[in-house]
Amino acid sequence: MSTDLAALIRRLPKVELHLHIEGSFEPELMFALAKRNGVALPYSSVEALRAAYDFSNLQSFLDLYYAGANVLITEQDFYDLTWAYLEKAHADNIVHTEIFFDPQTHTARGVPFATVLNGIHRALEDGKSKFGISYRLIMSFLRHLSEEDGFATLDEAMPHLDRIDGVGLDSSEQGNPPEKFARLFERCKQLGLPRVAHAGEEGPPEYVWQALDLLDVSRIDHGVRSLEDAALVKRLAETSMPLTVCPFSNVRLKVFDKLADHNLKQLLAQGLMATVNSDDPAYFGGYLQDNLLACAEVLDLSRDEVLTLVKNSFIASWLSAEDKSRWLAEVERLAA
Numbered sequence: 014m015s016t017d018l019a020a021l022i023r024r025l026p027k028v029e030l031h032l033h034i035e036g037s038f039e040p041e042l043m044f045a046l047a048k049r050n051g052v053a054l055p056y057s058s059v060e061a062l063r064a065a066y067d068f069s070n071l072q073s074f075l076d077l078y079y080a081g082a083n084v085l086i087t088e089q090d091f092y093d094l095t096w097a098y099l100e101k102a103h104a105d106n107i108v109h110t111e112i113f114f115d116p117q118t119h120t121a122r123g124v125p126f127a128t129v130l131n132g133i134h135r136a137l138e139d140g141k142s143k144f145g146i147s148y149r150l151i152m153s154f155l156r157h158l159s160e161e162d163g164f165a166t167l168d169e170a171m172p173h174l175d176r177i178d179g180v181g182l183d184s185s186e187q188g189n190p191p192e193k194f195a196r197l198f199e200r201c202k203q204l205g206l207p208r209v210a211h212a213g214e215e216g217p218p219e220y221v222w223q224a225l226d227l228l229d230v231s232r233i234d235h236g237v238r239s240l241e242d243a244a245l246v247k248r249l250a251e252t253s254m255p256l257t258v259c260p261f262s263n264v265r266l267k268v269f270d271k272l273a274d275h276n277l278k279q280l281l282a283q284g285l286m287a288t289v290n291s292d293d294p295a296y297f298g299g300y301l302q303d304n305l306l307a308c309a310e311v312l313d314l315s316r317d318e319v320l321t322l323v324k325n326s327f328i329a330s331w332l333s334a335e336d337k338s339r340w341l342a343e344v345e346r347l348a349a
């Protein structure tokens with residue numbers, strides 16, 4: 014990659030559309046909060062914990078991700094977690110972020126819904142005033158749990174819907190198809206909540222069809238397996254359906270053997286609205302800008318491809334039409 018392209022990537026304003034706040038929990042902060050809360054971690058050091066981040070698939074990662082989240086207890090913990098992410102985002106020139114939180118991971122341990130939400134939200138508000146980073150907050154349902162559990166979580170969220178901008182679906186994909194949550198997502202739609210879902214990460218193209226047809230989503234999270242189904246590719250292209258692709262995540266979770274094998278360039282070539290995101294940066298070895306720089310280098314992305322990816326994220330965001338055009342004009346100005 015030319016130094017010019019690397020400099021352009023660093024200079025451009027960026028949007029992140031696929032980030033689990035619990036997945037931004039760096040080992041150093043995890044140890045600090047464990048100490049503060051008097052919780053024991055089954056690792057002797059930060060290095061030992063990092064060394065355990067050697068995953069064979071999505072589930073092997075999720076097991077550690079949920080174990081790590083056990084350390085989060087107080088509102089201040091959720092604030093500190095979110096603030097640490099926002100500092101990284103600011104360093105990456107992220108100007109707008111749409112982040113997931115997994116309430117069930119915390120309420121199942123007895124942490125009140127409001128504790129989680131208040132901490133995350135207060136940090137997001139501080140990020141807006143101190144860094145100028147705008148945001149949306151997406152409540153994600155855990156698909157390994159029942160739809161009934163999801164309905165109970167939605168009930169808990171009802172008094173707070175003014176601070177929740179949409180809903181998502183994450184966790185163990187295989188064996189937990191979108192159709193399992195059709196009624197829950199219908200209820201969310203009636204409530205006026207925009208919907209997204211992880212689909213086609215490890216699961217088959219059929220799960221992407223279900224997310225579109227049964228959950229009526231406005232974005233597909235991951236979606237990289239869509240290329241296995243030509244009719245699906247046509248549908249995604251014709252509807253400009255955004256895919257929030259997470260290259261480092263896909264390599265660490267063995268969806269692709271190595272970054273050079275990733276299908277990001279093919280997704281763009283097929284006319285799909287691909288975007289680049291970090292997913293769980295503390296676990297997968299890098300934040301959004303690291304993903305973009307590495308993809309540009311290893312996949313030999315052209316300047317146009319990089320600009321398309323960055324612009325797609327603004328287009329696919331839930332920013333107002335006015336804000337989108339303002340930022341797209343800024344991208345054009347910086348790229349000129």
Ligand SMILES: Nc1ncnc2[nH]cnc12
Nearest residue numbers: 033183184185211292293
């Ligand atoms: N990549 C991923 N897929 C599914 N669920 C997740 N939760 C956090 N990261 C996830």
Ligand SMILES: [Zn+2]
Nearest residue numbers: 033183234292
């Ligand atoms: Zn994800």
